[in-house]
Amino acid sequence: MRASDYVGHAWANLWKKKLRTVLTTGGVVIGVGSLICMFAFGQGIQRNIKDRFNELELFNYINVTPRSGGGPRSARLRRHARPQPAGDPNESVAVLDDDLLEELTQIEGVEAAYPEMRFPAQIRLGSREQFTLVQVVTSKACGSALVQLRAGRAYASDDANEVMVSDSLLRRLNVTQPEDAVGREIEIRTVVLDFSLQSLARMAFGRGDQRLPVSNRVYSFTIAGVLERMGFGGPLPIRSDAFVPPGAAAGMRKLVLTGVSDLFQLPEETAGYSAVTVKVASTRQVMSVKASLEERGLRTFALMDQLEEMQKGFIIMDMFLLAIGMIGIAVASLGIVNTMVMSILERYREIGVMKAVGATDGDVQRIFLFESGMIGLLGGVFGLALAWAVSFVINQVVNGFAAREGVPFIQYFSFPWWLCLSGIGFSILVSLLAGIYPTRRAARVDPVVALRHD
Amino acid sequence: MDADGFIQIEGLTKVYSSGPVEVVALRDATISIGRGRFVGVTGTSGSGKSTLMNLLGGLDTPSAGRIRVDDRWISDLSKTDLALFRRYTIGMIFQSFNLIPSYSAVENVAFPLLFADVARKERIRRATELLAAVGLEARGHHLPSELSGGEQQRVAVARALVNRPAILLADEPTGNLDSRTSRQIVRMLFDLKTERGLTIVMISHEEALLREFADELIRLQDGAVLSHETLRDRP
Numbered sequence: 001m002r003a004s005d006y007v008g009h010a011w012a013n014l015w016k017k018k019l020r021t022v023l024t025t026g027g028v029v030i031g032v033g034s035l036i037c038m039f040a041f042g043q044g045i046q047r048n049i050k051d052r053f054n055e056l057e058l059f060n061y062i063n064v065t066p067r068s069g070g071g072p073r074s075a076r077l078r079r080h081a082r083p084q085p086a087g088d089p090n091e092s093v094a095v096l097d098d099d100l101l102e103e104l105t106q107i108e109g110v111e112a113a114y115p116e117m118r119f120p121a122q123i124r125l126g127s128r129e130q131f132t133l134v135q136v137v138t139s140k141a142c143g144s145a146l147v148q149l150r151a152g153r154a155y156a157s158d159d160a161n162e163v164m165v166s167d168s169l170l171r172r173l174n175v176t177q178p179e180d181a182v183g184r185e186i187e188i189r190t191v192v193l194d195f196s197l198q199s200l201a202r203m204a205f206g207r208g209d210q211r212l213p214v215s216n217r218v219y220s221f222t223i224a225g226v227l228e229r230m231g232f233g234g235p236l237p238i239r240s241d242a243f244v245p246p247g248a249a250a251g252m253r254k255l256v257l258t259g260v261s262d263l264f265q266l267p268e269e270t271a272g273y274s275a276v277t278v279k280v281a282s283t284r285q286v287m288s289v290k291a292s293l294e295e296r297g298l299r300t301f302a303l304m305d306q307l308e309e310m311q312k313g314f315i316i317m318d319m320f321l322l323a324i325g326m327i328g329i330a331v332a333s334l335g336i337v338n339t340m341v342m343s344i345l346e347r348y349r350e351i352g353v354m355k356a357v358g359a360t361d362g363d364v365q366r367i368f369l370f371e372s373g374m375i376g377l378l379g380g381v382f383g384l385a386l387a388w389a390v391s392f393v394i395n396q397v398v399n400g401f402a403a404r405e406g407v408p409f410i411q412y413f414s415f416p417w418w419l420c421l422s423g424i425g426f427s428i429l430v431s432l433l434a435g436i437y438p439t440r441r442a443a444r445v446d447p448v449v450a451l452r453h454d
Numbered sequence: 455m456d457a458d459g460f461i462q463i464e465g466l467t468k469v470y471s472s473g474p475v476e477v478v479a480l481r482d483a484t485i486s487i488g489r490g491r492f493v494g495v496t497g498t499s500g501s502g503k504s505t506l507m508n509l510l511g512g513l514d515t516p517s518a519g520r521i522r523v524d525d526r527w528i529s530d531l532s533k534t535d536l537a538l539f540r541r542y543t544i545g546m547i548f549q550s551f552n553l554i555p556s557y558s559a560v561e562n563v564a565f566p567l568l569f570a571d572v573a574r575k576e577r578i579r580r581a582t583e584l585l586a587a588v589g590l591e592a593r594g595h596h597l598p599s600e601l602s603g604g605e606q607q608r609v610a611v612a613r614a615l616v617n618r619p620a621i622l623l624a625d626e627p628t629g630n631l632d633s634r635t636s637r638q639i640v641r642m643l644f645d646l647k648t649e650r651g652l653t654i655v656m657i658s659h660e661e662a663l664l665r666e667f668a669d670e671l672i673r674l675q676d677g678a679v680l681s682h683e684t685l686r687d688r689p
Contacts, residue, residue, distance in 0.1 A: 001568055001569055001571065002571060002573075004574075005568050005574070008574075009568070012556075016556050349552065350554050352552070353552050353554065353565075354569075355513070355540070356511070356513060356540060356546050356552070357540065357541065357546075357565060357566035357569065357617075358537055358540045358541020358542070358566055358569050358570070358617070359537060359541075359569045360533070360534050360537040360538075360569075361533060361534075361537075362534075363537075363569055447513045448508050448513050448514050451513075451548060451552060
């Protein structure tokens with residue numbers, strides 16, 4: 001029997017029992033549709049994360065810290081830039097200062113190197129105030145492609161008394177047009193640890209937050225530019241909404257919060273950096289740059305290292321979604337078994353005729369398997385369509401709500417070609433497996449009994 | 455009887471077991487049938503006629519004894535070879551026609567060709583030709599339910615002949631028909647035998663009808679061959 005005949009025969013038989021075919025196929029459509037939808041959601045999440053990481057070039061960043069010790073104190077006390085044996089208690093470490101930053105930018109593949117220094121501050125623009133983290137970023141880095149400007153320009157130099165702010169901070173400060181903010185004066189109120197006598201007296205006799213050993217310093221800056229969005233994630237995506245140049249930052253008293261050690265530093269120990277972020281031009285160069293940094297006695301951390309772990313996580317998530325989706329598939333396959341058993345019982349005499357006119361057991365089994373497979377094919381195709389339709393509706397609804405909050409449109413589902421083909425293929429496979437028992441039963445029908453069957 | 459038979463049945467026995475009970479449906483039957491003969495088989499109910507027909511058609515396997523058709527011992531064939539034997543050597547018609555109700559007359563006639571790997575166009579051509587041969591050229595697109603009993607049996611005859619078999623086995627083909635139609639059907643079988651050189655084995659309760667058209671008449675009783683009578687010699 002030819003393949004086209006099997007298909008034609010299967011289609012004709014399914015068409016004869018339209019309602020039953022529609023109901024059985026409907027079960028497969030729902031099962032396969034939900035499975036594809038789950039997978040598409042998983043794929044969408046993975047794609048969004050990877051795209052976002054790639055868009056922010058997070059895989060291109062390497063976080064650099066001294067191999068031991070670290071922090072501004074050790075940086076200033078010990079100054080070496082050559083590799084040292086590990087584990088030596090008297091080990092000297094590379095110091096993360098401006099000289100080293102300059103040296104790091106000379107490594108092949110390094111696009112920029114800038115210190116990881118953030119401090120909390122109260123920002124005041126006009127009459128509005130917002131609390132945020134201010135990040136120290138070199139003018140070179142700010143003038144590079146790392147930063148996407150919405151208005152204005154990067155600050156002129158590392159010593160300029162200028163600041164760059166994000167558009168989201170401006171919105172919180174009630175400025176809707178970024179252009180309106182450029183050139184305006186902005187006030188940065190920093191927090192500093194204060195162990196002066198005056199402060200200690202306040203701690204002893206004060207109330208509430210007056211008992212804390214902190215005081216404020218106020219600095220005025222001019223807004224040079226507005227960032228479209230936070231461009232500096234670095235390996236650790238901490239948001240900073242305002243950037244100041246290192247020269248200007250050096251003159252500020254502030255509570256640096258890059259590491260725990262920063263909490264204990266004295267105000268005069270603000271030179272040097274506890275961490276540096278290195279931006280590599282291409283992800284292909286990350287590992288070689290990382291090796292160069294480690295050769296200089298630096299400890300490195302790159303998200304690239306975590307990619308394998310992330311992929312393992314994605315696989316676990318896919319497996320979890322698959323397990324949920326398989327419930328629908330299991331129910332659908334029971335429907336197929338039921339339909340095929342019913343079909344065989346109804347066509348018992350027909351099977352007898354098939355055998356009487358020369359069909360082999362294999363011919364009979366294949367005839368029914370094609371019917372089963374056809375249910376799978378229809379279920380797969382319509383299941384895919386259902387999954388697409390459901391994902392479209394969910395996308396529209398969720399993005400509709402998100403748009404009110406100013407969140408840009410996100411495609412939560414992804415339908416790569418391999419998922420579409422695998423979905424249909426899996427549907428056919430499950431249907432064929434579900435059809436094995438009934439079709440073997442059909443193949444074993446005794447023609448003598450079947451021809452006498454009413 | 456033909457000592458050098460086209461169909462040679464030797465000591466054929468069929469026993470059906472149902473738990474501890476055994477029923478001997480056919481007992482040590484030895485029959486020889488020559489090529490191109492029209493053999494009628496008659497007997498009372500339970501005499502073993504249908505069992506003989508099922509064994510001859512390769513639908514069932516004997517408990518003892520053997521059957522040779524032409525030069526092949528079909529009782530030794532595997533299941534698949536038996537299916538091929540039924541496909542290319544045997545055509546069968548039944549009392550209840552056994553047409554597929556959802557298929558038109560043409561589709562029913564063409565049905566066996568599906569398993570013989572014949573292209574659709576050729577299947578339809580051959581089925582149409584055979585429907586014309588049995589006088590149903592105008593009824594090709596009708597469903598079985600739209601045909602009379604006689605017409606349905608003609609369709610069944612056409613289906614049995616579509617693979618050009620050497621042997622036609624007819625199991626009570628007139629059992630559901632009135633006497634006039636029965637006669638027409640048997641006449642048609644007789645004509646086909648003459649035109650196509652078919653060997654026909656036909657079971658019927660109507661001995662008179664068999665005597666009118668058959669060349670030989672076999673009587674079965676309690677599973678055994680009671681008599682094998684030659685009604686007409688070879689032409």
